[in-house]
Amino acid sequence: MSDATLPTDATELTGEAAALDAADELRDRRDAFALDDVVYLDGNSLGALPRAVPDRLADVVAREWGQLRIRSWEESGWWTAPERIGDRVGRIVGAAPGQVVVGDSTSVNVFKAVVAAVRIAQERGAHRDQIVVDEATFPTDGYIAESAARMTGCTVRPVAAGDVPNAVGARTAVALVNHVDYRTGRLHDLPGTTAAVHAAGALVVWDLCHSAGALPVGLDAHGVDLAVGCTYKYLNGGPGSPAYLYVAREHQPRFDSPLPGWNSHADPFGMDPGYTPADGAARGRVGTPDILSMLALEAALEVWDDVPVEAVRAKSLALTDFFLRCVQRYVPAGRVESVTPAAHAERGSQVALRCADAGPAMAELVRRGVVGDFRRPDVLRFGFTPLYTGFAEVERAARVLADVLGEVG
Numbered sequence: 428m429s430d431a432t433l434p435t436d437a438t439e440l441t442g443e444a445a446a447l448d449a450a451d452e453l454r455d456r457r458d459a460f461a462l463d464d465v466v467y468l469d470g471n472s473l474g475a476l477p478r479a480v481p482d483r484l485a486d487v488v489a490r491e492w493g494q495l496r497i498r499s500w501e502e503s504g505w506w507t508a509p510e511r512i513g514d515r516v517g518r519i520v521g522a523a524p525g526q527v528v529v530g531d532s533t534s535v536n537v538f539k540a541v542v543a544a545v546r547i548a549q550e551r552g553a554h555r556d557q558i559v560v561d562e563a564t565f566p567t568d569g570y571i572a573e574s575a576a577r578m579t580g581c582t583v584r585p586v587a588a589g590d591v592p593n594a595v596g597a598r599t600a601v602a603l604v605n606h607v608d609y610r611t612g613r614l615h616d617l618p619g620t621t622a623a624v625h626a627a628g629a630l631v632v633w634d635l636c637h638s639a640g641a642l643p644v645g646l647d648a649h650g651v652d653l654a655v656g657c658t659y660k661y662l663n664g665g666p667g668s669p670a671y672l673y674v675a676r677e678h679q680p681r682f683d684s685p686l687p688g689w690n691s692h693a694d695p696f697g698m699d700p701g702y703t704p705a706d707g708a709a710r711g712r713v714g715t716p717d718i719l720s721m722l723a724l725e726a727a728l729e730v731w732d733d734v735p736v737e738a739v740r741a742k743s744l745a746l747t748d749f750f751l752r753c754v755q756r757y758v759p760a761g762r763v764e765s766v767t768p769a770a771h772a773e774r775g776s777q778v779a780l781r782c783a784d785a786g787p788a789m790a791e792l793v794r795r796g797v798v799g800d801f802r803r804p805d806v807l808r809f810g811f812t813p814l815y816t817g818f819a820e821v822e823r824a825a826r827v828l829a830d831v832l833g834e835v836g
């Protein structure tokens with residue numbers, strides 16, 4: 428695919444890539460995905476298609492919808508899909524069953540989580556009137572936090588994610604933090620930040636969009652209060668696949684949803700004009716679940732069967748380390764600057780490189796079969812999905828990048 432010419436020392440790195448691929452315990456998982464010879468480094472935006480999905484979706488459409496029709500709500504398990512699939516996601520993010528529900532977008536779940544968390548915090552003390560928000564957050568979280576603040580009599584306080592532990596105090600109701608920064612790939616300290624927010628008497632909401640499926644999150648182990656995330660990146664659920672909401676068991680009885688739709692009612696088919704919330708994760712539901720997307724996600728999650736998240740993390744770090752080494756070797760010094768932390772403890776599963784002419788460079792990379800993405804104004808973003816990315820591909824991507832940067836600009 429690539430028309431790159433091999434640099435003189437390519438054999439050393441290509442040989443190393445072959446050895447790393449041969450030793451890779453997740454190597455066979457790639458067969459579970461529909462991939463070609465494009466080097467796909469954009470799984471942090473839209474994960475690749477798991478092969479099991481098309482047949483499963485065809486069955487859902489033709490048999491469950493086409494033949495069973497309304498019977499499928501019960502007989503095909505449609506009604507309980509949000510909690511059932513929530514438990515599957517829960518295993519990947521370290522949540523015991525019964526605490527994760529799948530549905531709606533991440534944006535909508537940020538809204539539910541932040542408003543409900545403020546309500547819980549204000550039960551502890553009405554003086555808690557600040558929502559601390561990671562200042563580099565993916566914008567939707569910030570927009571929604573602003574609206575949640577207006578609704579709850581709070582103000583938003585933007586703070587660098589790393590400074591959240593020092594910024595929280597007696598007036599903090601909630602801290603809303605991204606586990607991995609979408610732009611730089613920086614991994615934030617979830618255990619330490621959660622503990623600091625708790626010491627201040629507040630609650631924490633984590634956005635896991637860029638960490639779930641790429642590294643162990645440990646929601647239960649670290650005592651996280653609430654969390655949200657999408658499923659179309661490292662969980663490969665497909666375009667617009669439903670997001671999820673985690674509410675720790677201890678908070679579920681006080682989780683007062685700002686969107687108390689009929690699906691979250693204790694007796695949805697009782698059609699009671701008065702609202703009585705369901706127990707458990709179902710309290711996070713709103714309206715009728717988007718069954719086609721949801722069942723595509725359920726089929727996609729089968730690729731995770733028997734995969735330890737720790738193995739995924741080990742491979743992710745090996746992939747990003749190797750990519751950084753290849754870039755250093757092939758790309759002329761000073762042409763790119765990595766904005767992704769070098770320390771493993773601070774790195775997610777992507778590498779972001781700042782460079783001049785990043786837009787045209789990414790367009791040319793894509794043309795040559797290396798797909799990452801461009802984030803304005805000057806960042807090339809490469810995501811590494813351990814379930815299907817191989818080391819030889821990583822070496823090739825760096826080599827094509829060097830060629831492209833030698834020609835563009």
Ligand SMILES: Cc1ncc(COP(=O)(O)O)c(C=O)c1O
Pocket residue numbers: 532533534535565567568605609634636637657670
């Ligand atoms: C960190 C983060 N939060 C929130 C979102 C928005 O998700 P949604 O479009 O599902 O609302 C994204 C989307 O890429 C994201 O990366």
